[in-house]
Amino acid sequence: MHYLAFVDRVARRTGTSEERAVELTRATLETLAERLTGGEVLDLAAQLPKSLQGMLRPHPRTEAADRFGAAEFVARVAQRAAGDENTAREAVRAVFTTLREAITGGEFQDVVVQLPRDFRDMVEPALAPASRRR
Template sequence: MDYDTFIDQVAQRTRAPEERAAALTAATLETLSERLTGGEVLDLAAQLPKPLQVVLKPSPRTEAAERFGAAEFAARVALRAGVDENTARGGVRAVLTTLREAITRGEFDDVMSQLPRDYREMVEPAMAPGAGLRRAG
């Protein structure tokens, strides 16, 4: 999946302009990169288009992942994207669903396995069968 398609799908899922979708995508991926081990960040980045690879910062300073819960994840995304936390949570769901379509199933499962149970509200919509973008018509 190329960058423009990724952002377009996030925009459709959030019903937001592309600029906001791009900000939510960048904020979500940057925050996700803090929550994943360094090796997992590198694996994820390898499957994404260049503009999204850069956001992930695939040259981690450390292998260790930061430990923070879903509420802190949403708060960081909200701060980075300049939106409220409800908008951030919706954006995270949209980005994760799009991410699921953009990378291999095995890589998506590897990423999700590093997130604790309290992320379920943000993650489950992306993991549900048929969670892909439903096109009208």
């Protein structure tokens, strides 16, 4: 999937402008990079367009992921995107759904297994059949 298509899908899913969708995508991917192991971040980035790869930077000193739950994830996205937590939660869902469409199913599963169960309400919409996601 091309960068502009990715951003357009996030914009449509969040009901925001493309500029705001870029901010929300960046905030979500930067936070996701903190939550995943370094190797998984690199694997995920390899399947994304160059413009999105730069948003996924593993921590340079460690392979380990930061351990935090869904509430902290949403709070970090909200802070990075200068928005409220409800908007951030919807943005995370939109980005996860778009990620699922942009990368292989196996790679998406590799990402999901690194997230605790409290991420379920944000990840499950991305796991729904394509007909329900649109």
